[in-house]
Amino acid sequence: MAKEIERSGIPVTVMCNLIDVAKTVGANRMVQTVSVPYPLGDPELSKEAEWQLRTSRVGAALDALATKVEEPTVFPSKF
């Protein structure tokens, strides 16, 4: 899906757990998620810590959309 949307000219940040898989299928902007069953959260964390985690990763994904990339690039997040 990411590939076809990007092909149409819309930049896509893929947020996923298995980054190497995203790379092999041709994603260009990537942010790693926490896990498969809860990509952007963690039931073990406090509500505050989970919010920090989610906004940090989504924030990194948004910044990636405004960043020029030449090749598949993984964008780090603070939390």
Add this chain to the structure above:
Amino acid sequence: MKAIHYINQFFGQIGGEDKADQTPIFHDGLIGCSMMLNAMVKPDIEVTNTIVCGDNYITNHTEEALKEIFAFLDTKEFGIFFAGPAFMAGRYGVGCGIVCKAVKERYNVPVITSMNEENPGVEEYKSVAYIFKGGRKATFMKADITPMAAFAKKIAKGEELLPAAQEGYFPRGIRAEIPEPNGIMAADRVIDMLLKKLHGEPYQTELIIPAMEKIPPAEPLKDLSKATIALVSSSGVVPVDNPDRIQSASAQKWGKYDISKLDNLPEGVFKTIHAGFDPAAMCAVPDRGVPVDAMRYFEKQGKIGKLYDYFYVTVGTGTTQAFAAKFGKEIAQELHAANVDAVILTST
């Protein structure tokens, strides 16, 4: 010759998705499909042990998992290593690939597995392992183990190994020189090929260049604070009654749902129907899969111009590349019509 077999928690009879965090278990003997494999490879090979490990554990705690597996394998004598078959199970395939690659590097023995062509493990690991072309699901167990076993026996007996296409595994990207196959020299072969081409008959090049299509990165957004961003997801998060009846696996459609009046995706109003992982955590907080709350927060902060009024979703387990590409094209068309500038795509 001795062999060891790696399988996941499901085929290792530990349990399903709820046991996917299982740490490696080392059996003194064989369980599950290892017995079928052993029956097929004897008497040339004896499969001595089954290693079982959860798919989440091997893919998310790779270093720890491999350390434990190495500690076990260091004490064993084996000349061949098997993993799977993994069918179309994505994490299982990647898990088999991780273990095969590590075993190959450390012990330099042939590593053999099997996956369906749609398994993401194929693309990633076909250059390091013999990955046989397998069926889509576990009903193909016997059919998929058969060529793995036959190939291993050839290795054990020291027989000549044929090119990938003839043996039935995915090409590893290795070019072997075969001087005068069938006694026909290159000049004759190239003319034969040319004549076939001129006559419109099928012919096969001897230098196959695998097509791996890359999409050049789209231009970045000039001003994030003025951009409309859409959420797209393969997490299977839908309204609780799943109004479009999207399939829980091998999805053949996608849905779009109105979030224009929502600041988050409340529990009980949305849930995930994805059959590829334990849904409890995402059903409790659907924003863990489709982060409407975080996007709304950034919209209020002015970091982005607008969160698009709908999110798009399908289920990404067992879904073929052909359908995924179709969904992507259809969704892209909608996004262009709605002047959406960029996409955050969450997957599991």
